[in-house]
Amino acid sequence: MVTEFWTDTQNGKIMEKTPLAIDGHVHIYPNFDLARAIAGGRNRLCALCNHKAAQPVWFLTERSDCFFFEQLINGELDPAFSETFHIEETRESSAVKIIERQNADKNTSLLILAGQQVITQEGLEISMIGTRERIPDRKWSAKEVIDKAEQSAGFAVLNWAPGKWFFGRGNIVKSLLSSKRSTDMLIGDTTMRTKLWPTPNLMAQAASRGFRIIAGSDPLPFMGEEDMIGTYGFCLHAEMRMPVQSIKKALFSAQTILTQGSRSGLLQFIFRQRSIMLEKQQRKSH
Numbered sequence: 001m002v003t004e005f006w007t008d009t010q011n012g013k014i015m016e017k018t019p020l021a022i023d024g025h026v027h028i029y030p031n032f033d034l035a036r037a038i039a040g041g042r043n044r045l046c047a048l049c050n051h052k053a054a055q056p057v058w059f060l061t062e063r064s065d066c067f068f069f070e071q072l073i074n075g076e077l078d079p080a081f082s083e084t085f086h087i088e089e090t091r092e093s094s095a096v097k098i099i100e101r102q103n104a105d106k107n108t109s110l111l112i113l114a115g116q117q118v119i120t121q122e123g124l125e126i127s128m129i130g131t132r133e134r135i136p137d138r139k140w141s142a143k144e145v146i147d148k149a150e151q152s153a154g155f156a157v158l159n160w161a162p163g164k165w166f167f168g169r170g171n172i173v174k175s176l177l178s179s180k181r182s183t184d185m186l187i188g189d190t191t192m193r194t195k196l197w198p199t200p201n202l203m204a205q206a207a208s209r210g211f212r213i214i215a216g217s218d219p220l221p222f223m224g225e226e227d228m229i230g231t232y233g234f235c236l237h238a239e240m241r242m243p244v245q246s247i248k249k250a251l252f253s254a255q256t257i258l259t260q261g262s263r264s265g266l267l268q269f270i271f272r273q274r275s276i277m278l279e280k281q282q283r284k285s286h
Helices: 034-049 068-073 079-084 142-151 167-179 201-208 243-251 266-285
Strands: 005-007 014-016 018-026 055-060 085-089 095-100 110-113 115-119 125-129 155-159 185-190 213-216 232-238 258-261
Touching: 018 034, 018 155, 018 185, 018 213, 018 243, 034 055, 034 079, 034 095, 034 110, 034 232, 034 258, 055 115, 055 125, 068 095, 079 085, 110 243, 125 142, 142 155, 142 167, 167 201, 185 201, 201 213, 213 258, 232 243
Parallel strands: 018 055, 055 110, 155 185, 185 213
Antiparallel strands: 005 014, 018 232, 085 095, 095 110, 115 125, 125 155, 213 232, 232 258
């Protein structure tokens, strides 16, 4: 990545933009090894963008039964976590930095943006990023969830998922692409689209209409899946005085979003897809 600069119109100073290495779809589940997730996810993101000064960023997409961000800022995690990591507030309550205490002088920070994965009335998945607002699943339509993300000063990501952009729900996606502006939402691609799966037609249509596509790892709720974090993401630059608003502005700007990393191979995809389907069945039975 090449370092970029911007001009502060208020004081006329030329300021440097921060290179960002972002995983656009991160889940943190209770059975994850947090230290492993943070250290590994941070390092893999830095390697993706091949820039020593890149700031690793997670877009949290928390499931309705997960509350990692609130536990993080309220000091409700295991005491050992606080002994290892320092939490640094930003100018926005929906973004924090995690810094490894032993290496605080070695640029080991990880920026985390709060966010929720919402299941809409139609069964689509939309991430509300950069907001701590939580809304229940299946209560609001896709259009309403996208509007709520904007109203909360965050932004929406319409996530592609296996089987969810076909048939009736595919028509809902088509309708959203026709009725929404490219500045209303992003399109999310994840490791759950196997390497052998070409760009879906609707995703290609979205790109042709100016919708920006971001990549994310989408780890599943199983031990060891924390190692997926940072394997698929993207890079861009932003001035970072206000992390959420700065990143939001950069995402919807004309600059190139550079997708990096790799999606799941076919056998890995089959195993992961089968595992998540079984897990969903178990949750429904309880």
